[in-house]
Amino acid sequence: MSFSKRMDRVKASGIxxxxxxxxxxPEVISFAAGLPDPNLYPLDDYKAxxxxxxxxxxxxxxxxxxxxxxxxxxxLLVRRMREKEGVECTKDNLCILSGSQQGLGLAALMFVxxxxxxxxxxxxxxxxxxxxxxxxxxxxxxxxxxxxxVIEDVERVLRENPRAKMIYVIPNFQNPTGKAWTLERxxxxxxxxxxxxxxxxxxNPYGEIRFKGEHLPCxxxxxxxxxxxxxGSFSKIMAPGLRxxxxxxxxxxxxMTERMKETLDLQSPEFTQHFVVSYLEKFDIxxxxxxxxxxxxxxxxxxxxxxxxxxxxxxxxxxxxxxMFLWLELPGGxxxxxxxxxxxxxxxxxxxxxxxxxxxxPKNTIRMNFTTVSEEQIVKGMEILGNVLKRHIQ
Amino acid sequence: MSFSKRMDRVKASGIxxxxxxxxxxPEVISFAAGLPDPNLYPLDDYKAxxxxxxxxxxxxxxxxxxxxxxxxxxxLLVRRMREKEGVECTKDNLCILSGSQQGLGLAALMFVxxxxxxxxxxxxxxxxxxxxxxxxxxxxxxxxxxxxxVIEDVERVLRENPRAKMIYVIPNFQNPTGKAWTLERxxxxxxxxxxxxxxxxxxNPYGEIRFKGEHLPCxxxxxxxxxxxxxGSFSKIMAPGLRxxxxxxxxxxxxMTERMKETLDLQSPEFTQHFVVSYLEKFDIxxxxxxxxxxxxxxxxxxxxxxxxxxxxxxxxxxxxxxMFLWLELPGGxxxxxxxxxxxxxxxxxxxxxxxxxxxxPKNTIRMNFTTVSEEQIVKGMEILGNVLKRHIQ
Numbered sequence: 001m002s003f004s005k006r007m008d009r010v011k012a013s014g015i016x017x018x019x020x021x022x023x024x025x026p027e028v029i030s031f032a033a034g035l036p037d038p039n040l041y042p043l044d045d046y047k048a049x050x051x052x053x054x055x056x057x058x059x060x061x062x063x064x065x066x067x068x069x070x071x072x073x074x075x076l077l078v079r080r081m082r083e084k085e086g087v088e089c090t091k092d093n094l095c096i097l098s099g100s101q102q103g104l105g106l107a108a109l110m111f112v113x114x115x116x117x118x119x120x121x122x123x124x125x126x127x128x129x130x131x132x133x134x135x136x137x138x139x140x141x142x143x144x145x146x147x148x149x150v151i152e153d154v155e156r157v158l159r160e161n162p163r164a165k166m167i168y169v170i171p172n173f174q175n176p177t178g179k180a181w182t183l184e185r186x187x188x189x190x191x192x193x194x195x196x197x198x199x200x201x202x203x204n205p206y207g208e209i210r211f212k213g214e215h216l217p218c219x220x221x222x223x224x225x226x227x228x229x230x231x232g233s234f235s236k237i238m239a240p241g242l243r244x245x246x247x248x249x250x251x252x253x254x255x256m257t258e259r260m261k262e263t264l265d266l267q268s269p270e271f272t273q274h275f276v277v278s279y280l281e282k283f284d285i286x287x288x289x290x291x292x293x294x295x296x297x298x299x300x301x302x303x304x305x306x307x308x309x310x311x312x313x314x315x316x317x318x319x320x321x322x323x324m325f326l327w328l329e330l331p332g333g334x335x336x337x338x339x340x341x342x343x344x345x346x347x348x349x350x351x352x353x354x355x356x357x358x359x360x361x362p363k364n365t366i367r368m369n370f371t372t373v374s375e376e377q378i379v380k381g382m383e384i385l386g387n388v389l390k391r392h393i394q
Numbered sequence: 395m396s397f398s399k400r401m402d403r404v405k406a407s408g409i410x411x412x413x414x415x416x417x418x419x420p421e422v423i424s425f426a427a428g429l430p431d432p433n434l435y436p437l438d439d440y441k442a443x444x445x446x447x448x449x450x451x452x453x454x455x456x457x458x459x460x461x462x463x464x465x466x467x468x469x470l471l472v473r474r475m476r477e478k479e480g481v482e483c484t485k486d487n488l489c490i491l492s493g494s495q496q497g498l499g500l501a502a503l504m505f506v507x508x509x510x511x512x513x514x515x516x517x518x519x520x521x522x523x524x525x526x527x528x529x530x531x532x533x534x535x536x537x538x539x540x541x542x543x544v545i546e547d548v549e550r551v552l553r554e555n556p557r558a559k560m561i562y563v564i565p566n567f568q569n570p571t572g573k574a575w576t577l578e579r580x581x582x583x584x585x586x587x588x589x590x591x592x593x594x595x596x597x598n599p600y601g602e603i604r605f606k607g608e609h610l611p612c613x614x615x616x617x618x619x620x621x622x623x624x625x626g627s628f629s630k631i632m633a634p635g636l637r638x639x640x641x642x643x644x645x646x647x648x649x650m651t652e653r654m655k656e657t658l659d660l661q662s663p664e665f666t667q668h669f670v671v672s673y674l675e676k677f678d679i680x681x682x683x684x685x686x687x688x689x690x691x692x693x694x695x696x697x698x699x700x701x702x703x704x705x706x707x708x709x710x711x712x713x714x715x716x717x718m719f720l721w722l723e724l725p726g727g728x729x730x731x732x733x734x735x736x737x738x739x740x741x742x743x744x745x746x747x748x749x750x751x752x753x754x755x756p757k758n759t760i761r762m763n764f765t766t767v768s769e770e771q772i773v774k775g776m777e778i779l780g781n782v783l784k785r786h787i788q
Binding site: 006041043062127227239240264 | 395396397398399400401404407429430432433435437440441444448452453454455456457458459491492493495496498499502503504505506507521524525527528529591593620621633634635636637644646647650653654656657658659660661662663664665666668669
């Protein structure tokens with residue numbers, strides 16, 4: 001038995017090893033999660049949506065449907081893309097996905113040849129990097145400053161890499177750093193990439209969870225040459241257990257997505273797609289999203305307050321305007337992975353940031369999640385973590 | 395914008411073009427479907443299972459879970475594989491899939507290098523062939539007789555093709571022919587393949603829909619060298635709109651499946667997995683399966699009776715012992731695809747068999763589905779089709 005050569009390129013996931021270490025200490029306060037808060041699901045509304053699904057469309061919901069997705073859901077997304085993002089599209093631009101991760105897996109399959117160059121923010125979401133790895137690209141990371149990807153570096157990397165195939169970005173409240181790009185930076189980025197034959201994979205799972213500042217247009221809105229493959233998702237605003245997401249892209253990309261998705265899983269479940277439609281038809285999701293925003297804002301603010309109160313002043317941190325994460329940078333020389341054992345022993349967990357780099361990353365960074373911890377846990381856990389850090393930082 | 399070289403190998407699907415022609419005539423009696431009968435879904439039981447899910451496990455059902463699958467569902471499959479198939483396995487052998495199609499897509503990604511040889515039954519399920527195509531294998535078809543894959547041909551093809559990587563088979567009530575392999579043939583097949591370093595991809599979506607004869611062991615049961623990757627599914631016994639299926643294979647294959655699935659969609663929806671568990675815990679599925687079997691048997695028997703009554707004697711046909719399809723072979727020289735327009739005009743639809751061959755197939759075959767048509771439609775539609783055929787066959 002021998003796997004394909006592709007499988008030689010698959011690496012053991014660093015995060016997975018970390019998660020196992022953390023899972024062995026279930027009693028700790030965990031800032032290591034990457035999940036929405038399950039306590040915010042509007043279960044009564046979901047129950048009503050299910051009841052109405054069973055009463056009105058049970059047989060089609062349990063049957064096969066089209067690979068592209070359930071028609072009324074696609075209609076609804078055409079409207080949502082216009083109203084929420086200012087993107088004018090039709091069903092020809094769309095395909096339903098089983099989570100945005102499927103959009104990453106499909107983009108890798110459809111676009112990446114061996115030796116192609118994939119440009120990512122540095123650090124970035126590991127799931128995108130791992131989806132590309134089997135096909136043998138090179139990864140080039142570009143640093144971000146407080147405004148977004150550093151444009152001069154984007155230009156240089158594009159100029160130096162004629163095989164640059166795709167730029168993977170999360171402009172809103174990035175996983176892992178929580179950073180959001182400014183409007184100016186978005187515009188400049190699109191100006192630069194429009195001069196190259198390169199695709200932009202825009203992953204926007206957190207876009208609707210902005211809890212500070214103004215909504216900014218997504219890159220797809222600024223996309224004049226149909227270079228942007230936009231991924232949206234219901235995972236963070238409804239529930240990740242549904243795995244309902246979508247791609248919005250040039251018609252030929254959407255059509256190829258549909259064709260390749262057919263080979264990967266035929267289609268996303270009709271049942272979960274019908275459920276989303278049933279819920280969105282019956283209820284206004286906006287007050288629910290507002291509640292998520294308010295809750296996460298309170299936790300993020302509290303976490304920042306605790307950082308200021310308990311952490312050594314030399315620890316740098318991002319101040320997210322949305323999403324689920326913030327990012328710590330410890331003084332150089334410290335190893336967040338080595339510190340994790342001490343933190344677990346003291347009663348808190350986090351994800352060392354090194355795992356979020358395609359190539360070698362610095363050892364002194366940490367991803368902190370604030371969505372699945374209570375305010376009480378934040379107060380208690382951040383003090384513990386502060387004490388751990390103080391032992392190593394003067 | 396340029397797709398990967400892999401995409402050059404993707405062919406337009408013949409079946410899709412046929413389906414479009416058929417869809418333009420929605421009023422015809424269609425034997426072209428490939429679906430379970432939605433009227434057989436036990437909707438009251440499903441409703442009760444959903445209610446109990448919402449009452450007892452709503453929050454985890456809407457949340458993220460493990461890529462490998464929901465623990466209680468895996469436990470239940472360990473028991474089911476033992477009780478129904480006589481396969482002793484543990485969770486280490488299993489991974490939940492989003493439909494068996496995902497098992498095909500993953501096997502292609504994990505095993506197929508350019509120039510590898512994939513052996514299929516001739517004809518076979520197109521979805522498996524299409525899943526492999528992007529990776530550039532050669533396909534070699536092996537004919538089946540009434541007992542299963544012709545063993546001498548399997549031996550010869552394995553001998554002649556040192557790069558034979560995988561044999562894809564559907565030993566129970568194959569799509570498209572409806573044929574099932576005899577026990578003797580299954581044993582002989584496994585004896586032969588055990589002498590080669592080749593994987594067997596056993597697709598068994600129809601195994602539980604046997605309505606004549608005795609249950610026969612699957613190839614996985616006869617697998618002494620862990621060569622068989624077994625795919626099972628709830629699509630035909632519960633509902634395809636759930637997309638809940640599973641792979642049972644050697645631990646290293648199951649582990650790599652999990653790892654690659656993580657890059658493709660993170661995990662199958664927790665919600666649908668919880669639903670399957672909720673239903674199977676609350677209800678005995680066996681009477682429901684018995685009802686499906688009885689219904690399909692009646693329709694298959696009636697279709698066979700109408701073939702004998704209305705079709706020219708020179709039309710050959712399979713007599714399925716289960717599943718959803720039977721297969722017609724018209725006299726040589728007739729073109730089932732060309733005849734389809736005439737059949738649609740007369741009021742009936744079917745799928746020409748040519749599309750089910752990896753390489754060039756004969757033009758004189760037809761796949762007939764008997765699961766989504768009523769007895770009345772079978773009586774009427776088969777007479778119409780008989781009349782169309784009589785115009786061309788003396």
